[in-house]
Amino acid sequence: MVVTEIGNGEEYDQIQSNFGPVRRFLTRFVFLTAIIPCLLLLWASKIQGEILLALGQDGSLGGVKLYLAWFAFAIEGLWSADAIAASLVKAASLFARYRPRLRLLGDNVPCVDIIIPVCNEKLDIIQDTVRATLNIDYPAHRFRVIVSDDGRNQKLEAWVLQLAADTPNLYYTARVKYGPAGYKAGNLNHAITVSDTLPGGRAELVAGLDADMIPEKRWLRACVAHLIRDPKMGVVCPAQLFYNVPDNDPLNQQSSINWLCMDIIRDHAGLGWNLGSGWVVRREAVDDIGGFPTDCLVEDIYSSMLQMAEGWRSAYLAESLQYGLVPETYAAHVKQFARWVRSPILSCGVICPNDESSTSVELRCLSTSRDISPAN
Incomplete structure (x- = not known):
């Protein structure tokens, strides 16, 4: 069975015509738009955790309110993990070869x-x-x-x-x-x-x-x-x-x-x-x-x-x-x-x-x- 590769410009394609060299280059860096917010989110989570620990230790926040605060903190942690997972997948574009x-x-x-x-x-x-x-x-x-x-x-x-x-x-x-x-x-x-x-x-x-x-x-x-x-x-x-x-x-x-x-x-x-x-x-x-x-x-x-x-x-x-x-x-x-x-x-x-x-x-x-x- 004979398989050949189609070069640029050999056969018109609507998607390929809208996906020029500039877009190809920029697509590789889309993962940065995901990683930077992740890092900021992790930094914010660290600060939130420290504050909750301090409030719990000095008694400023306790009972149901403290449990609810830790629950909200856990939800944000899961959200962060999800975003990090997506970022790892997107980072593959940095050095990947476009499919011929x-x-x-x-x-x-x-x-x-x-x-x-x-x-x-x-x-x-x-x-x-x-x-x-x-x-x-x-x-x-x-x-x-x-x-x-x-x-x-x-x-x-x-x-x-x-x-x-x-x-x-x-x-x-x-x-x-x-x-x-x-x-x-x-x-x-x-x-x-x-x-x-x-x-x-x-x-x-x-x-x-x-x-x-x-x-x-x-x-x-x-x-x-x-x-x-x-x-x-x-x-x-x-x-x-x-x-x-x-x-x-x-x-x-x-x-x-x-x-x-x-x-x-x-x-x-x-x-x-x-x-x-x-x-x-x-x-x-x-x-x-x-x-x-x-x-x-x-x-x-x-x-x-x-x-x-x-x-x-x-x-x-x-x-x-x-x-x-x-x-x-x-x-x-x-x-x-x-x-x-x-x-x-x-x-x-x-x-x-x-x-x-x-x-x-x-x-x-x-x-x-x-x-x-x-x-x-």
Whole structure:
């Protein structure tokens, strides 16, 4: 299999065009904006502790008031520890090498099962995604597109089956739910199980696209190239861009600070996340963690952290390889944001993994940090 590196200016990319030499240089020093406040916070905590000890010893403060004061002091200490953990992760950018842009060439490529999990999205939106996925630059006999429908939409099923009559690598499935269904993670696991029964058997790689995410033609060749180059690479995920962002983006729905800075910093630390859409994962890495975790709402981030805890590497690609939709109402935006900010607590299992895991110091730091939330 042939993998080549794309040089600057060889292929236009929206993200790369906005991430010039000056930004690349300054990104390396973002950790300073985290470390300096941490040092000031530690200094303030030291002074607060000394004052509380003095007040307790001379009797100026006692009883419930003293206990409450020490409780507040402990909370601030936990906040400091969290900030320090995040700073250690960000400091990795100082000497890290920016991830190269790679492309997989030719027809000698691994098989990929592309899952499009859907659940009651508008039919025309799903249709756009399916058509674009079928039209990617990748040998048609080396990838399958599986529309996994949790909404059991009869119109969608009829449309997919009609299109599949002339497109042999397109499939439709809908699961029967019993008890806790696992939301999107359960849907993904169902589609992976179904893929094992399709002609040709299981594929080496599994990819996922949200129902509203339209991939660029080069998407799969760009992501798979990193998995080919590094046999221990478990998951690769590109940035997400959006084509319906309002003028001036008043709610910051484009999340540029993440795609152009924070996710790059995490990748420098070797802690790139599965960010929910556009990802390509090695099937072996999914099997190692028992499938996508169904006990949380952020199966994407959590699954990639579990895979890293098992010794797999991950990569974030700062490339514009997919375009989707942001919530169109304020209520929908708040609902999405609330789900994101609840995500940090769900990573706690990575802090105390099994004895055979390969959890790194950096991953443990990230597990305890508020920066694990995609809302940050």
